[in-house]
Amino acid sequence: MSTGRSIRRLCILGVLLCFAVVVLGAYVRLTAAGLGCPDWPGCYGHLTPAGAQAAGSTTAFPGQPFEPGKAWREMIHRYAVGTLSVIIVLLTALAISTRRQRVLSVPLASVLLATLIMQAALGMLTVTWRLNPLIVTLHLLFGMTTLALLWWLLLSLPRGTIAFQVERRAASGRSARSLLLGLIVLALQIALGGWTSSNYAAVACPDFPTCQNAWWPRSDYRHAFVLWHGLNIDYEGGVLDNAARVAIHFTHRLGALITTLVLTLAAALVLRLRGLSGARLPAAAVLAALLLQLSLGISMVMRGFPLALATAHTAGAALLLLATLALLRALSAR
Numbered sequence: 001m002s003t004g005r006s007i008r009r010l011c012i013l014g015v016l017l018c019f020a021v022v023v024l025g026a027y028v029r030l031t032a033a034g035l036g037c038p039d040w041p042g043c044y045g046h047l048t049p050a051g052a053q054a055a056g057s058t059t060a061f062p063g064q065p066f067e068p069g070k071a072w073r074e075m076i077h078r079y080a081v082g083t084l085s086v087i088i089v090l091l092t093a094l095a096i097s098t099r100r101q102r103v104l105s106v107p108l109a110s111v112l113l114a115t116l117i118m119q120a121a122l123g124m125l126t127v128t129w130r131l132n133p134l135i136v137t138l139h140l141l142f143g144m145t146t147l148a149l150l151w152w153l154l155l156s157l158p159r160g161t162i163a164f165q166v167e168r169r170a171a172s173g174r175s176a177r178s179l180l181l182g183l184i185v186l187a188l189q190i191a192l193g194g195w196t197s198s199n200y201a202a203v204a205c206p207d208f209p210t211c212q213n214a215w216w217p218r219s220d221y222r223h224a225f226v227l228w229h230g231l232n233i234d235y236e237g238g239v240l241d242n243a244a245r246v247a248i249h250f251t252h253r254l255g256a257l258i259t260t261l262v263l264t265l266a267a268a269l270v271l272r273l274r275g276l277s278g279a280r281l282p283a284a285a286v287l288a289a290l291l292l293q294l295s296l297g298i299s300m301v302m303r304g305f306p307l308a309l310a311t312a313h314t315a316g317a318a319l320l321l322l323a324t325l326a327l328l329r330a331l332s333a334r
Contacts, residue, residue: 036070
């Protein structure tokens with residue numbers, strides 16, 4: 001098997017596993033299993049929850065009772081992250097060893113490895129700082145960044161190794177700039193989603209399209225976006241009052257409207273312009289992912305925030321990010 005083919009398969013595996021890690025992380029957070037193992041990187045001082053339970057060491061954390069289901073969910077997530085880390089280290093090593101052939105971008109692989117290290121540190125702080133909202137949100141953002149970098153690494157492989165390619169003629173600069181704006185807006189919206197989740201504000205607006213039966217509900221923006229509340233606080237369940245949570249949720253809804261508008265216009269522009277036939281498939285994928293994400297968000301509220309839909313909402317955000325990056329890559333291809 002050629003080195004190029006091995007690298008491509010490793011990149012594909014990395015993207016799939018990272019996507020699974022992001023969705024699994026959301027599942028862990030939504031099932032309140034983030035502190036299922038109150039220490040890091042082990043679980044109650046052991047490699048597995050079963051080992052901790054068998055050794056009787058679960059009493060070492062008297063304020064954190066041992067719950068097998070939560071502990072296993074948290075550790076399975078950590079095992080998946082560990083496997084992903086091995087793949088990223090291998091990709092970085094391959095980028096360096098094949099730098100003369102220019103199969104993989106060494107700077108991009110290096111940024112990916114640095115992002116992984118930062119993500120590991122945030123994972124540790126998420127547990128040791130007891131679900132601090134700022135750390136939890138950054139943990140989600142760096143997880144999405146890791147996924148984006150792996151995807152871009154795959155899309156950047158030499159011609160013939162990936163499906164998304166566009167004609168050699170230069171893509172419209174206007175469409176590329178509008179999509180870049182859409183990517184920035186999407187990143188901000190994902191951050192808002194993380195802030196909504198980490199502050200337990202998803203259920204603050206249980207109705208739709210109104211919020212608290214009002215088009216402009218009573219909100220507390222003064223405290224809603226305070227990034228730091230200090231250490232030695234147990235943030236599980238949230239520390240903000242309802243008015244602040246309403247402000248967070250309502251802002252996330254407004255962000256969804258803006259994101260929808262910007263990405264729809266950017267994708268529509270690509271579909272409208274001639275000479276960009278190679279970018280039409282990813283443009284259609286952006287619109288499809290956007291429609292899916294909006295449907296999931298609305299259904300989640302209308303059905304009382306079931307776990308399956310809430311988890312799928314994070315998966316939808318990841319898919320929308322991948323589709324947007326694929327379109328950006330198609331537009332920037334030479």
